[in-house]
Amino acid sequence: MLGILGGMGPMATVDFLRRLVELTPALRDQDHLPCIVAQATGIPDRTRAILGEGSDPLPALEAALRQLEGAGATCIAMPCNTAHHWHGALQARTTRPILHIVDAVADTLMRSRAGDAPVGLLASTGTVQAGLYVERLARRGIACRVPEDQEAVMRAIRLVKAGALAEAGILLSASARSLLASGCGQVVLACTEIPIALRESDPELRLRLVDATEALAEACLRACSRPLAAARLAA
Amino acid sequence: MLGILGGMGPMATVDFLRRLVELTPALRDQDHLPCIVAQATGIPDRTRAILGEGSDPLPALEAALRQLEGAGATCIAMPCNTAHHWHGALQARTTRPILHIVDAVADTLMRSRAGDAPVGLLASTGTVQAGLYVERLARRGIACRVPEDQEAVMRAIRLVKAGALAEAGILLSASARSLLASGCGQVVLACTEIPIALRESDPELRLRLVDATEALAEACLRACSRPLAAARLAA
Structure with a gap:
C-alpha cells in the first residue's frame, strides 16, 4: 500500500x-x-x-x-x-x-523533451541551494537553470502557504516566462506549492511547464x- | 490528532x-x-x-x-x-x-435557518433508506424532505465517482431547484460526492445549499x- x-x-x-x-x-x-x-x-x-x-x-x-x-x-x-x-x-x-521526485521528473522530461535546451527550475531556495535537481538531472544528461530572481520564487511559495494564490501566480508566471525567454525549453515546477498557484495560467505557458507533483x-x-x-x- | x-x-x-x-x-x-x-x-x-x-x-x-x-x-x-x-x-x-456528520450539519442549520420550512436532502439512496438524516434532524426539530426523483440523485453520485462532474452537476442542480420550489428553505448536500459536482453552480443557488463536507x-x-x-x- x-x-x-x-x-x-x-x-x-x-x-x-x-x-x-x-x-x-x-x-x-x-x-x-x-x-x-x-x-x-x-x-x-x-x-x-x-x-x-x-x-x-x-x-x-x-x-x-x-x-x-x-x-x-x-x-x-x-x-x-x-x-x-x-x-x-x-x-x-x-x-x-x-x-x-527528481527521478519522476527526469522520467517525464526524457519522454517530453525535444533538443538539448536546458530546463528552467522553479524551486524553493532550499532545493536550489541543496542542488537537488542540478546533480540528479545532470546524471540523465539534462542541464538546468534557476531564475535570476530566486527570491521572488521563494516569496511566491510562502504566499501559497498563506493562501494568497493569485499574488503568487503573478510572480511565478513572470519567473517562468523569463526562464523560457533566456533559452530554456521547458520549466520544471519543482516545488509542490507552485502548481497550485499556476493552475489558472494561460494554456500556451502551461504547455511548457513540467509539473513535479504530477x-x-x-x-x-x-x-x-x-x-x-x-x-x-x-x- | x-x-x-x-x-x-x-x-x-x-x-x-x-x-x-x-x-x-x-x-x-x-x-x-x-x-x-x-x-x-x-x-x-x-x-x-x-x-x-x-x-x-x-x-x-x-x-x-x-x-x-x-x-x-x-x-x-x-x-x-x-x-x-x-x-x-x-x-x-x-x-x-x-x-x-449529521450533528455537524444540524449545528450549521441551527445557525443559518430562518423559519420552520423543511430542509431538502440530496443524499445517496443508502442514506435515505437508512433514515440517517430524517431521524437525527427530527431530534433537533428540523423536518426534511427527499426529492421525488431520488434515482436521479443516485445516478449523479455514481457519475461523480466515475469523474463525470458536469453531467452530475446538471442532474443535481435540477434536484436542488425542485426541492426549493416545493417549499424547502435550504437543501443539504448530504453526500460528500455532491458538492464536487455543484462547485460551479450559480451563486444564487449556492446560497441556499448547506454542505455536509464543509x-x-x-x-x-x-x-x-x-x-x-x-x-x-x-x-
Whole structure:
C-alpha cells in the first residue's frame, strides 16, 4: 500500500492526492489506489534548515515515516521537493522504497523533451541551494537553470502557504516566462506549492511547464497500481 | 490528532481535506492541523449494503479505524454520509470519539435557518433508506424532505465517482431547484460526492445549499484546533 509522507505544505499534499485520483482510470471507489497519508504539518521548514536558519526536520520526517510503516505502507512518496534533501537519510532508515521526485521528473522530461535546451527550475531556495535537481538531472544528461530572481520564487511559495494564490501566480508566471525567454525549453515546477498557484495560467505557458507533483503521482501509479491502471499508464 | 476514515469516495476525501486546509487560519505549514488519513478505497459500497445488494462494509471500516488508531489518531471523522449508518457500530468498537456528520450539519442549520420550512436532502439512496438524516434532524426539530426523483440523485453520485462532474452537476442542480420550489428553505448536500459536482453552480443557488463536507470540516477544526483557530471559528 502506498504511504504518503505529506503536510509539506498541507495544500500541496491535497493537490497531490487530487492528481492521484484524477490520473487513475476508475469508475467506482474500489478501482482507486488505497493509501495512507500522514498530513504531518508540524515538520520544521525544509528551506530554513538547508540554509542553516532552522531546526533539523529529519526527526519529524522519520516519525511520519514510522506512522506510515506502522499503518502498513509498503512504498512511500513525499510530495515535497525540498524534503528530498533528506531522501537518502530516510531511505537508509527503512526497507520500504521511497520514490524520488527528481527521478519522476527526469522520467517525464526524457519522454517530453525535444533538443538539448536546458530546463528552467522553479524551486524553493532550499532545493536550489541543496542542488537537488542540478546533480540528479545532470546524471540523465539534462542541464538546468534557476531564475535570476530566486527570491521572488521563494516569496511566491510562502504566499501559497498563506493562501494568497493569485499574488503568487503573478510572480511565478513572470519567473517562468523569463526562464523560457533566456533559452530554456521547458520549466520544471519543482516545488509542490507552485502548481497550485499556476493552475489558472494561460494554456500556451502551461504547455511548457513540467509539473513535479504530477510526475510523482504518475510514478506512484506505475509503482503501486493494479494491472489495468498500469497498462493504461504505460500506453 | 485527527484521523480521517476516508476513501468513500477518494475524491470526496480530497475535497474534505481541501476544506480543512482552507478553513484553517494559517500563514505557514506548521499552523495547520496535523492529521492521518486512511484513503481506504476498498471499503464495499455503502448504499448497496444498506439496500441488501452488497457485502457488509463494517469489517473494512473497522480495519481502517484500527489503522488510524495505530497511527495515533485521537478523534475520528468520516467524510462519507452513507457510512454513518455504521457510526454506532464503529463508535462501540473504539474509545476515540467519532464525530457525526449529521450533528455537524444540524449545528450549521441551527445557525443559518430562518423559519420552520423543511430542509431538502440530496443524499445517496443508502442514506435515505437508512433514515440517517430524517431521524437525527427530527431530534433537533428540523423536518426534511427527499426529492421525488431520488434515482436521479443516485445516478449523479455514481457519475461523480466515475469523474463525470458536469453531467452530475446538471442532474443535481435540477434536484436542488425542485426541492426549493416545493417549499424547502435550504437543501443539504448530504453526500460528500455532491458538492464536487455543484462547485460551479450559480451563486444564487449556492446560497441556499448547506454542505455536509464543509460542516464536518468545521466540526473537526472546532474539536481539534489549537486556540487561535478555535477562537476564530467560534466568532
